[in-house]
Amino acid sequence: MSAIRPRRSVLYMPGANERALEKAKSLPADALILDLEDAVAPEAKVEARRRVCETVSNGGFGLRELIIRINGLETEWGRDDLSAAVKAKPDVILVPKVTSSRDIAEIDGCMKAAGAPANLKLWVMIETPLAILNIQSIADQKRTTSLEGFVIGANDLIKDIRGEYLPDRSNISTSLQLTIIAARAYDLLVFDGVFNDISDSNGFDAEARQAKAYGFDGKTLIHPSQIDPCNTIFAPAANAVDHARAVIAAFDDPLNAGKGVLKVNGKMTELLHLAQAKRTVAIAEAIAQREAVS
DSSP: OOOOOOSSSSEEEETTHHHHHGGOOOOOOOOSEEETTTTTTGGGGHHHHHHHHHHHHEEEEEOOOOEEEEEEEESTHHHHHHHHHHHHHHHEEEEEOEEEEEEEHHHHHHHHHOOOOOOOOOEEOSSSSHHTTTHHHHHGGGGTTOOOEEEEEEHHHHTTTTTTTTTTOOTHHHHHHHHHHHHHHHHHHHEEEOOOOOOOOHHHHHHHHHHHHTTOOOEEEEEEGGGGHHHHHHSSHHHHHHHHHHHHHHHHSSSGOOOOOEHHHHHEEEEEHHHHHHHHHHHHHHHHHHTTTO
């Protein structure tokens, strides 16, 4: 199981922007994607690679999880990006536009050949129709590779299906749900795509709440103004944490030893609810620890 740590807000930061990379050290995002792909013009990619890898190597980001998004291996920059990223030692390398299990095996092989330590994880962008069709076989690579998570690339997915953005995302809901189901079946992390309209706070709120209800671990972001609302939405509510603690206490009570079903706060509660309660409390405690040292 992936380590319990806050991953509510995952903010993209352009790798070519030195000021943005420095500012990221003080932002309350749980995780940062330092981007060498979409956010960087072709003529700036080599310099961005140098700057991002140097920034990661120098540290100073506290408990924030650091992800370097490289260019695809099929591009002229991808393999050099991967080699440099491995040497920089982020927490995660994120690779765009994977479409098959073979892609995962190839990326993992390249990481190992570059000297990647066992704790360096791989996340991949799920953003093409073929990736959706192959999502189970991609997820199955968790068993034999460093694959740890999926990141939805909704903009590319909508473009590739020749669709249009819909506020309720009904035209890509099947793709989102299949990705989440595959992630949960293979114990992978899964993150929602970005919300494009920075000025539409109500729209962001609605989409983030939908993402949480779908089962995403967190949401990727494109602007610092989206961090606080995202952190609030994806954090367990105080009453949910209180109820979770009550569930744990009830099952820990020696008087309830051996019982599979209890009544807690007036609700019938089974062992499956105990597992959920333990995760809720663990996440809440991890968030509290994270915020205490910010």
